Amino acid sequence: MPATTDDRVDLLAKRCDSDLGDPDLWFRPDGYPHSLALCIIDSIASTGAHYNSVKNVLRHYIEYRQAQGGNADTDNAGALLGTFTELGGPQQWAEMTNNRKPTSTSKGAPLKAAAIHEAAVQLREQGINSTYDLLNAAPSKIEEAKKAWISVPGQRSGITWNYFLMLAGIGGVKADRMVIRFVADAIGSAPENVSPTDAATLVKAVAEKSGRNVTHFDHAIWRFESGRPVNQQH
Known part of the structure; x- marks a missing residue:
């Protein structure tokens, strides 16, 4: 039986909790607010x-x-x-x-x-x-x-x-191959079966559920999948 959207959101949320560490310590994307x-x-x-x-x-x-x-x-x-x-x-x-x-x-x-x-x-x-x-x-x-x-x-x-x-500075998800790969693995699917829209929708849902900034979620996932540190050391 295919997983429901709620099931997939729960699976992705659990993976984020286990892999991405403390959200308060995540590296934040810089962006270019004036350029x-x-x-x-x-x-x-x-x-x-x-x-x-x-x-x-x-x-x-x-x-x-x-x-x-x-x-x-x-x-x-x-x-x-x-x-x-x-x-x-x-x-x-x-x-x-x-x-x-x-x-x-x-x-x-x-x-x-x-x-x-x-x-x-x-x-x-x-x-x-x-x-x-x-x-x-x-x-x-x-x-x-x-x-x-x-x-x-x-x-x-x-x-x-x-x-x-x-x-x-407008919140969102860049559902590139890194984010798709993370989402697919979390929900038990193959990356080719997860569209950019599906990946973005699930990441947004997890961010909303946790009350966190969706852009920060996206950046943390991207850093994790690309082998970069996700959390800043204090």
Whole structure:
């Protein structure tokens, strides 16, 4: 007999209790509360990549902006697009960040740099130029922005959109392969039988049941599955 949703929530909650330690000691995700640019870059660069490569992209962008006298920590979408214009386009931007990875393994797939550029364009067209715009947007505006985002090459699943929101400070779950693997193991299923939506729904349910921040739950699970320490030592 298939496990009910309540059963799966209970199983996942038990696994979180046993594997993730004291929630008060969890490492907290940093995010970029004042930089829509860094939210866009990090979320799209992170797909199918080791996080060190993402950090390198961010570091190159931050250093480039510093050399210009700018501040990446407060960059909006317009500032990000300005760097593409100055450099000559996505190809040159990819070279500046030393990351020429494509959006997928499909032949001829565009660069992640091109997807970053397109996502910034789409957000601006939706009237979202800053994290302030995003955090204060009406639900209908957010939904339109999501539709625009998932139209960008390589972003159709919506995983990077959810991560983008989390980086900007809107609670959620980035149901990537790490989170799916943890959830699947906890509920006794194979990862291929757990969709990103299912994984996100179950993690959100556990967070609500425990009264904890769902983004913090997501981050703790990701750290555990990627072999990083989950709890800060005091």
